[in-house]
Amino acid sequence: xxxxxxxxxxxxxxxxxxxxxxxxxxxxxxxxxxxxxxxxxxxxxxxxxxxxxxxxxxxxxxxxxxxxxxxxxxxxxxxxxxxxxxxxxxxxxxxxxxxxxxxxxxxxxxxxxxxxxxxxxxxxxxxxxxxxxxxxxxxxxxxxxxxxxxxxxxxxxxxxxxxxxxxxxxxxxxxxxxxxxxxxxxxxxxxxxxxxxxxxxxxxxxxxxxxxxxxxxxxxxxxxxxxxxxxxxxxxxxxxxxxxxxxxxxxxxxxxxxxxxxxxxxxxxxxxxxxxxxxxxxxxxxxxxxxxxxxxxxxxxxxxxxxxxxxxxxxxxxxxxxxxxxxxxxxxxxxxxxxxxxxxxxxxxxxxxxxxxxxxxxxxxxxxxxxxxxxxxxxxxxxxxxxxxxxxxxxxxxxxxxxxxxxxxxxxxxxxxxxxxxxxxxxxxxxxxxxxxxxxxxxxxxxxxxxxxxxxxxxxxxxxxxxxxxxxxxxxxxxxxxxxxxxxxxxxxxxxxxxxxxxxxxxxxxxxxxxxxxxxxxxxxxxxxxxxxxxxxxxxxxxxxxxxxxxxxxxxxxxxxxxxxxxxxxxxxxxxxxxxxxxxxxxxxxxxxxxxxxxxxxxxxxxxxxxxxxxxxxxxxxxxxxxxxxxxxxxxxxxxxxxxxxxxxxxxxxxxxxxxxxxxxxxxxxxxxxxxxxxxxxxxxxxxxxxxxxxxxxx
Numbered sequence: 001x002x003x004x005x006x007x008x009x010x011x012x013x014x015x016x017x018x019x020x021x022x023x024x025x026x027x028x029x030x031x032x033x034x035x036x037x038x039x040x041x042x043x044x045x046x047x048x049x050x051x052x053x054x055x056x057x058x059x060x061x062x063x064x065x066x067x068x069x070x071x072x073x074x075x076x077x078x079x080x081x082x083x084x085x086x087x088x089x090x091x092x093x094x095x096x097x098x099x100x101x102x103x104x105x106x107x108x109x110x111x112x113x114x115x116x117x118x119x120x121x122x123x124x125x126x127x128x129x130x131x132x133x134x135x136x137x138x139x140x141x142x143x144x145x146x147x148x149x150x151x152x153x154x155x156x157x158x159x160x161x162x163x164x165x166x167x168x169x170x171x172x173x174x175x176x177x178x179x180x181x182x183x184x185x186x187x188x189x190x191x192x193x194x195x196x197x198x199x200x201x202x203x204x205x206x207x208x209x210x211x212x213x214x215x216x217x218x219x220x221x222x223x224x225x226x227x228x229x230x231x232x233x234x235x236x237x238x239x240x241x242x243x244x245x246x247x248x249x250x251x252x253x254x255x256x257x258x259x260x261x262x263x264x265x266x267x268x269x270x271x272x273x274x275x276x277x278x279x280x281x282x283x284x285x286x287x288x289x290x291x292x293x294x295x296x297x298x299x300x301x302x303x304x305x306x307x308x309x310x311x312x313x314x315x316x317x318x319x320x321x322x323x324x325x326x327x328x329x330x331x332x333x334x335x336x337x338x339x340x341x342x343x344x345x346x347x348x349x350x351x352x353x354x355x356x357x358x359x360x361x362x363x364x365x366x367x368x369x370x371x372x373x374x375x376x377x378x379x380x381x382x383x384x385x386x387x388x389x390x391x392x393x394x395x396x397x398x399x400x401x402x403x404x405x406x407x408x409x410x411x412x413x414x415x416x417x418x419x420x421x422x423x424x425x426x427x428x429x430x431x432x433x434x435x436x437x438x439x440x441x442x443x444x445x446x447x448x449x450x451x452x453x454x455x456x457x458x459x460x461x462x463x464x465x466x467x468x469x470x471x472x473x474x475x476x477x478x479x480x481x482x483x484x485x486x487x488x489x490x491x492x493x494x495x496x497x498x499x500x501x502x503x504x505x506x507x508x509x510x511x512x513x514x515x516x517x518x519x520x521x522x523x524x525x526x527x528x529x530x531x532x533x534x535x536x537x538x539x540x541x542x543x544x545x546x547x548x549x550x551x552x553x554x555x556x557x558x559x560x561x562x563x564x565x566x567x568x569x570x571x572x573x574x575x576x577x578x579x580x581x582x583x584x585x586x587x588x589x590x591x592x593x594x595x596x597x598x599x600x601x602x603x604x605x606x607x608x609x610x611x612x613x614x615x616x617x618x619x620x621x622x623x624x625x626x627x628x629x630x631x632x633x634x635x636x637x638x639x640x641x642x643x644x645x646x647x648x649x650x651x652x653x654x655x656x657x658x659x660x661x662x663x664x665x666x667x668x669x670x671x672x673x674x675x676x677x678x679x680x681x682x683x684x685x686x687x688x689x690x691x692x693x694x695x696x697x698x699x
Contacts, residue, residue, distance in 0.1 A: 001038070001039040001040070001041050001363065001379070001380065001382060002382070003381070003382055003383075003384075004381075004382075004383045004384065004405070004408050004412070005384070005405070008382060008383075008384045009038075009360065011384055011386055012353055012356045012357045012360060012384065012386075013312055013353070013357060014357060014360050014361070014364075016312060017311060017312075017357070017361060017366070018034055018035050018036075018037050019035070020286060020315075021034040021037070021282050021283060021286050021366070022034035022035050022282070023282075024281070024282035024283075024285045024286055025278055025279060025282045026071045026278050027071040027072060027274070027275060027278050028073050029075075029271070029275045029278075030071070030275050030278035030279045030282060033275065033279050034279060034282060037364050037365075037366075038364060039359075039360050039363035039364045039382075040364065040365070040378075041363070041378060041379075042378075043299045043377075043378045045365075046297065046362065046363055046378055047297055048119070048365075049364075049365025050294050050297065050362075050366075050367065051119040051294075052119055052120060052123070052276075052280045052365075053280060053283045053284050053287060053294070053365070053366070053367055054119070054294045054367075055117040055118075055119045055120040056117075056120060056280050056281055056283075057284045057287060057288065057367075058116075058117065059117065059120075060284065060288070066106075066109060066277075066281070067102065067106055067108070067109055068106070068274070068277050068278065068281060069102055069105065070098045070099060070101070070102040070274075071274045071275070071278045072098070072099065073271075074096070074099065074267065074268075074270075074271045076092070077092045077095060077096060077267075078264060078268055078271070080092070081257065081260060081261045081264040081267070082261070085254065085258075086254075086257055087250065087253050087254045087257050088253065088256075088257045088260075089253075090141070090145055090146075090147070090253075091145075093137050093140070093141060093145075093253075093256070094141070094145045096133065096137065096260065096267060097133070097137045097138075097141075099267070099270050099271065099274065100129070100130070100133045100134050100270065101134060103124075103127075103270050103273065103274070104129050104131070104134075106124060106273075106277070107124065107129045110124065120277075120280070123273055123277070124273055127269045127270070128266075130263055130266055132263075133260065133263055133266075133267070136256060136259050136260060137256070137260075139151070140252060140253075140256050147249055147252065151249075151252050152248060152251075152252055155245065155248045155249065155252065158241055158244050158245050158248060159245065161241055162238065162241045162242065162245065165234060165237050165238045165241060166238060168234055169198060169231060169234045169238060172230060172231050172234060173191060173198060173200075173231065176200060176228050176230070177190055177191060177200065180200060180202060180210070183206075183209075185202045185203050185206035185209065185210070186201065186203075187201045187202060187203060187223050192225055194215035194216045194225045194227075195215055196239065196242075197227055197235045197239065198227070198231065198235060199215050199216075199225040199226055199227045200225070200226055200227075200228060201223055201224075201225055202224055202226060203222065203223065203224070204218075204221055204222050204223060204224045206224075210226050210228060211228065211229040212226045212227045212228040212229045212231075213226065213229075213232065283365070283366055283367070286366070287366070287367035289315065290311055290314060290315070290367070290368075290369045291314075291369060292311075292367035292368050292369045292370075293367055293368065293369070293370055293371065293372040293374070294367050294372065295362070295368065295370055295371075295372060295373075295374040295375060295376050296372075296374065296375040296376070297362075297375075297377075297378075298375055298376065298377040298378075299377070299378070301378070301379050301415065301416050301418070301450055302331065302332050302375055302376065303329060303330065303331040303332075303355065303359070303375075303376060303377070303418075303450065304329075304330045304331075304332070304374055304375040304376070305327060305328060305329050305330070305355070305358065305370050305374050305376070306326075306328055306370060306371035306373055306374045307326035307327075307328065307370060307371040307374075308326060308327045308328070308329070308354060308355075308358060308368070308369065308370040308371075308374065309324045309325075309326050309327065309354070309369045309370075310324070310353060310354040310357065311357065311361070311368075311369055312357075313350065313354075314369055325347075325486040327351055327354055327355075327488055328488065328490075329351075329355065329452075329473075329488060329490065330490070331450050331452075334469070335469060335470075335471045336448060336449065336450045336451070336469045336470075337441065337444065337445055337449075337450065337451045337452070337453070337464075337469055337470045337471070338451070338452045338453070338470075338472075338473045338490070339424075339441075339453055339455060339460050339461065339463075339464040339470060339471070339472055339473065340352070340452065340453070340454045340455075340473040340474065340475065340488065341454070341460075341461055341472070341473070341474055341475075342474050342475030342476075347475050347487075347488075348422070348454040348475050349386065349422050349454065350486070351452070351454075351475065351488055352386065352420050352422055352452055352454055353386070353420075355420065355452055356384060356418075356420045358370065358376075359376070359379065359382065359418060360382070362376050363378055363379070379417060379418045379450070380414075380416040380417065381412065381413070381414075381416065381417045381418075382417070382418055382419075382420075383405075383408065383409050383412070383413065383417060383418075383419040383420070384419070384420045384421075385402060385405045385409075385419075385420070385421045385422065386421075386422040387422065403436075406436075406440050409440070409444065409449075410440065410443050410444065410447075413444055413447045413449040414447055414448070414449065415447070415448040415449065417447075417449040417450065417451075418449070418450045418451060419444065419449060419450070419451040419452075419453075420451065420452055420453075421451065421452075421453040421454070422453075422454050423454055423455065423456075424437045424441070424453040424454065424457070424460065433457075434457040434458075434459045434460065435459070437455070437457060437459075437460055438460060438463050441453065441460065441467075441470065442463075442467060445467055445468070445469045445470055448469070471490065472490075473488055473489065473490045474488070474489050475487070475488060476488075476489055652698070653693065653696045653697065653698050654698070655672065655675045655680060655693060656672065656675075657672050657673055657675070658671060658672065659671070659672045660672075660699055661682060661696045661697065661698065661699060662696065662697045662698075662699045663682055663684065663689065663691055663695060663696060664695050664696070664697055665691070665695050666684065666689070668684045669684070669699055670682040670683050670684035670685075670689070671683050673688065675693075678692055678693050678694075679691075679692065679693075680692070680693050680696060
């Protein structure tokens with residue numbers, strides 16, 4: 001990827017991302033891979049690396065264990081295997097064995113999971129597991145990584161002879177120690193090893209009384225270490241056998257090294273595969289920390305970020321348990337360049353760096369902290385002009401360095417370029433700097449490049465509404481609290497809030513008014529207009545949030561309406577079949593409930609008054625809710641007379657309007673509204689029902 005300037009990755013703090021990923025790597029080779037990570041420009045390469053991470057994360061989510069149990073650096077071993085007659089040490093053979101066993105475990109894992117994780121499985125598709133590597137090493141070493149006695153016939157013979165000679169030496173020494181102890185010339189330690197030979201420890205004054213070889217004396221000169229004459233021959237034999245053992249072990253290891261050298265390239269591929277898996281698991285863990293996603297990857301340049309956050313800011317806020325405000329931005333063929341305006345410290349630069357860093361991360365094969373519905377393309381070049389690039393060596397001023405950067409942008413930008421410019425046009429006379437900025441932006445738009453710039457210049461804000469492909473954006477600012485909200489809104493420019501901030505910070509009113517007089521009236525009025533529009537926009541956003549909440553509540557209520565209406569209709573159908581002989585005493589209530597439910601559904605559809613609809617819903621739910629069933633008598637009784645329902649004793653009802661009564665069939669209380677013969681109109685929770693007077697009871 002073509003980057004400008006050369007330290008672009010550091011400017012966007014991608015070096016910090018590398019370090020964070022490297023911290024999750026287990027092997028040194030994987031750490032070096034992480035620290036050298038750079039963006040790719042082939043969309044297929046990018047997709048492949050993203051899918052590797054996706055598969056590994058899926059393994060973690062499923063609760064499965066990927067058998068990456070041993071990862072180490074085999075560079076020394078691989079170098080020795082390439083040299084004729086080289087000999088590996090015991091530790092190296094252990095490393096080779098564990099590496100081969102780890103590869104075997106990975107092959108077994110994919111035997112049953114190949115279809116579940118095809119992208120990860122493709123990493124081992126070009127190699128095979130060679131069981132002979134482990135078999136050869138196991139033929140020489142035991143489970144404790146010690147060379148077996150039967151590693152060769154000669155080694156077994158030598159060790160058997162050594163065992164016998166050491167046993168003879170032990171018996172001889174036991175007799176010598178017993179004799180010297182009786183003579184009173186032994187020291188407390190009794191015996192020791194000097195120069196690889198067994199010796200007795202005696203008082204120095206007696207060393208001439210003992211025949212043998214004096215090997216050493218203590219620092220104080222009071223103790224002498226003597227090899228008795230009768231054990232010299234045995235020690236010599238043991239020494240020769242130990243040297244023979246060493247020579248045979250060396251021969252065995254050299255032979256084993258030569259056998260394994262034939263598998264050097266395969267072992268090197270094992271090392272490469274395990275390094276890749278180590279790097280992938282590190283990227284997966286980092287993605288988990290970031291709550292990152294694999295966005296929709298496009299083969300065309302596009303930026304459609306949803307709920308994007310700056311990775312480093314997110315991790316910092318997460319540590320101190322603070323929320324990170326997400327960013328939404330969309331750049332495509334129609335709108336390729338975004339001009340962001342707004343007050344200082346409002347989040348413009350963070351917005352800029354977020355876009356750049358996420359693009360670098362994606363093209364480096366890392367999942368990014370965005371909503372998974374986001375769409376991101378692959379760019380061939382990334383140009384950045386953020387911060388002061390003044391060069392003392394080149395004697396360039398800040399503005400000159402900006403112009404040099406702009407020249408590079410114009411000379412090299414194309415439709416697969418994304419550029420990021422912070423505080424576009426500053427560093428020179430506002431009128432002239434703004435004019436240059438406008439001309440440069442027009443040229444970049446003509447080249448169909450993608451980009452995001454931040455500015456305070458009004459001419460650039462106005463330009464964004466005129467030039468095709470350039471759109472405005474603003475960082476929302478709360479004028480009442482003088483605090484940024486760090487929210488980006490697309491489609492309109494933002495105010496710098498110069499005078500509002502000055503007023504709130506206590507600057508004398510006289511100075512503020514004087515500054516307003518000095519400013520071009522149209523300039524001031526436009527900034528004021530932007531200020532007012534932005535505040536109104538914030539109010540609309542708040543209203544929209546409230547409406548969204550109410551809409552969600554009403555959706556739930558509508559579901560309740562539909563369920564209740566269905567139950568009421570079913571109940572009416574059942575009652576129409578069962579009350580023919582009894583007369584219709586509950587049907588009016590059901591009909592009334594159904595009518596009201598239908599009305600409420602219509603109110604919901606038209607949304608005449610959301611709060612009234614919600615209130616009525618609760619009322620209808622209360623009325624239409626089925627009455628609780630009486631508890632069943634769990635005791636069985638063979639006497640049919642006892643199983644008959646007991647008739648309720650009813651007190652005489654005073655059939656006068658206003659009297660409170662109980663409607664027995666509904667099991668609801670109400671109040672008499674009118675009486676006409678045997679028919680009585682009762683109001684139950686604002687609902688009128690006509691029932692027979694025999695259906696009433698006093699309360």
